[in-house]
Amino acid sequence: MRRPDVVVVLADDMGFSDLGCYGGEIRTPHIDRLGRDGVRFSAFYNTARCSPSRASLLTGLHPHQTGIGILTNGDSPRGYPGTLNDRCVTAAEVLRESGYATCLAGKWHLASEMTEPNDAWPTRRGFDRFFGTLTGCGSYYDPGTLTRGEADASAEARDPGFFYTDAIAQEAVEFVEHQAATAPDQPLFLYMAFTAPHWPLHAPEPDVAALDGVFDDGWDALRERRMKRLVDEGVLPAGTALSDRDPTQPAWADVDEQGWQVRRMQTYAAQVERMDSGVGRVVEALRAAGRLDDAVIVVLSDNGASPEDLPKGELESFRQRTDILPARTRDGRALRVGNEPAIAPGPEDTYASYGRAWANLSNTPFRFYKRWVHEGGIAAPFLVHWPAGRLAGGSIVDLPVQLVDVLPTLLDCVGVDHPETCRGRPVLPLEGRSFLPALREEHLDPVPLYWEHTGNAAVRVGRWKLVREYPGPWELYDLEVDRTELVDLAAEHPDLVAELADRWRRWADRVGVIPWDTTLALYAERGLGDEEAAG
Template sequence: MQPTERALMSKRPNIVLVLADDMGFSDLGCYGGEISTPNLDSLARRGARFTQFYNTARCSPSRASLLTGLHPHQTGIGILTNNDLPRGYPGNLNLRCATLAEMLKAAGYATCLSGKWHLASEMHEPNDTWPTRRGFDRFFGTLTGCGSFYTPGTLTRGECDASAEALDPAFFYTDAIASHAAEFVTEQSAAGNPFFLYAAFTAPHWPLHAHPGDIDRYRGRFDEGWDVLREKRMKRLVEEGILTASTAISARDPTQPAWSDTKEKAWQVKRMQAYAAQIERMDRGIGKIIEALKTGGTFENTAFIFLSDNGASPEDLPQFDAEKFMRRTDILPRATRDGLPMRVGNTPDICPGAEDTYSSYGRAWANLSNTPFRFYKRWVHEGGIATPLIVHWPAGGLDCGAILDQPAQLVDIAPTILEVTGASYPLQAIGREIAPLEGCSLLPALKGEILFERPLYWEHTGNAAIRLGRWKLVREEPNGWELYDLAADRTELNDVAPGNPEVVADLRAKWEAWAERIGVIPWEVTLGIYEERGLHPTWAAG
């Protein structure tokens, strides 16, 4: 590259795309939470926050949609990374889509993934679904969906096993993701190259791994319990401008006890403290990336985007079939680095945080994380799909401190980044036919314009929804369709389907046409595949 070309390229905006794993709608400080997230809060208050942005309700589908601008079913990742061929989804990122890394690499960007991939069913032999084969110049992270923060399974550098790196007693996965990301930023800033960094943290996905000092910082923070804290979060959500004062908070999850009736309160508090410590550690890592941008002189001209892959997780441990779960060595180590046996489960005798523990924080705390919504990860009610979205780009002329109520979803991220960078789509350089983008750029909305009204769609494990303007038609499998007026009822408390049959019929027809067009495989077909394999239906959901 000639010096004049390098100078021209250096003026192109950089992209830093950061994804959290299983973080709830209101966990961040700038979205009403009690958790200390000063770096993200600073980006939010100097950038823009979306109040009605949506993911796909699950990790792999969200990652596929985020990176391609397509609905996950179009990419081969309809559920997770299970191979359900020939009748089901392959569980691999197919060749009919292009990743942002491929798009931006073709436009002259240096590209890096630091963190979780989870878009390949084969995690040990490199193939066309690995990040290094889908546009990323550099990759350090994990190919599996979750795991220990002390010794993560499938840890890979490039295409080589990197598990030996985790033998260092100081290794902690959240820190390693941040360090690798910051190193990439420093190198590319010094070289004057435009760059695309995708930092995919595994925090705060279970297991609840956190250092004692990080946990101790939350002493007393959650002692009031989930009932009081949900009400306090709701107040702060209104104060922050994320929700209107007329928004009603949903009732506590009916399957969970009132805090006053809860046993083992001290242990329950420890669970939430560990979860909060995971998020604060991630925020600290994001601060390291921000510092690298500032030191390298690239902070002002970097579009920094942050969001979560699904709503908070109510998942218990061990999951489903305990025996099969314990055999997942890519997820669960056999022992600690010091040879201690793993203690798995959500019981008061297992206090989370240490390397030998393997726990989750439970449904009641997930209900707090998703304040004010109902439902969780996997459902497409608001609690499953509503995510914080923060966009910060000082050189982009964004409205500083904007609160944006424009409904949007993951398929809009790729078109936004393409408009910001000037990269093209479709890409001749890729050499294969790819599907047209499904979303639209959010850059006009970020600059104060109102986007045209268009339908947004979801389907995951039979749960389905369509949103058009104020109306949202949603279904919890195997139940029927519900209709909500989100302009008056964002928390989906009043089903108005009986009084609006025409709206229901119209939205249902639109959803069915969309599902046919993009290749949604009926949930009963997937269940049938697992029944034929002699597996319990819960395994069909991944």
């Protein structure tokens, strides 16, 4: 009997409430159907940043253990190597050894060396088939580091109709169809790692125009409506407080250039909708092949929404990042880089982001963003669809879980053990545990959860979360009554703060967290600042 297929869909920089089934006004019918027919989580957590989340998702380890503590900067020996090490084993390696056909369509971003094939490339870490990008982001019309197998695939983007989100979906569909035609009895593992909706804001004009009017009322009104829908969907309980608008951002009524601001959010939303369409194509391919019912499909995001402005740093320095920023468009036009009303995002010759205020909408109801380990940086949509898996379809699970738990759960679903060795070397045991019982409405007690990224740190034990924003003091929140982290109770519970801080320190030592001060000092010696250290 064939083992279940496994499909993991990862969005890039998508906020907690962007999907329709998580309260968003963005139209995501295909993902919504998977979520509402399957199981959604209300307290699923990523690691707050792109590469660390991908490393943790694929290995079941904390990112620091895999060599990916920040991004893919190579900072050995004092800092993180920035490349996937040989102490971990990926989901693709485990599943391929168990007879699965494996495919990555989309973004990798787990290797510091992106020009010469090496042991940290997907083709060397368990993927039979790879089409995608090795770098962290880039143009949707002409993405840098586009690779097929281990060969440069940039020529494929010369097709005037090329759009990266569509190309990822097409590769995934072709993989499913190929397996159904040539190896119907072999299970498949498909990892769809979209770059959408990470900046730059790129979308075909009809997609943007189709969203006319959706965001015209602005971020204040839309945050309130999302909050109501989150409660109506059952994702958050009635009485959950909506955090105030980011204090650095103006009220919508006071915004100049409202039309341009709306255009930014429409383009972002168009990116999410295009991704949803791609997911729908893959679901239909699985259905046509008779494989949908016994496919474990997971959809999630790698971190909270991004407040990042463009260009990052000085414009001329930013233009040197040729892996993410083309010098010119495919037809020779100069790129217009930056967030200013003269640049209406969407076309190939623009390179912009949607800004902090819209990211605050995407993360409704939470504070903070990507890179922070407050809820806005790490709380993610997470859903599982598996009709043949005896899941509690239509349910919402409140158990707090995090990325290290995903691989153990997938292996539990398909009946595969995690190995003790790989490539002739011992590998670290899984840090997480299977939450399959929770998907079937069976009780699981919560376990402590831990985070660290660029000095920002947190631990959650049951209802209590201890968190700090580097270099500030610890804050303490009772998430059972204050999910949006509005009332800091640290001063009222000093003993609990000390106990949780000690737990965090012992965890950090065990998994190899390098103090952020050490990394900052390393970059200062190179004449570089905090932003360069953070990647």
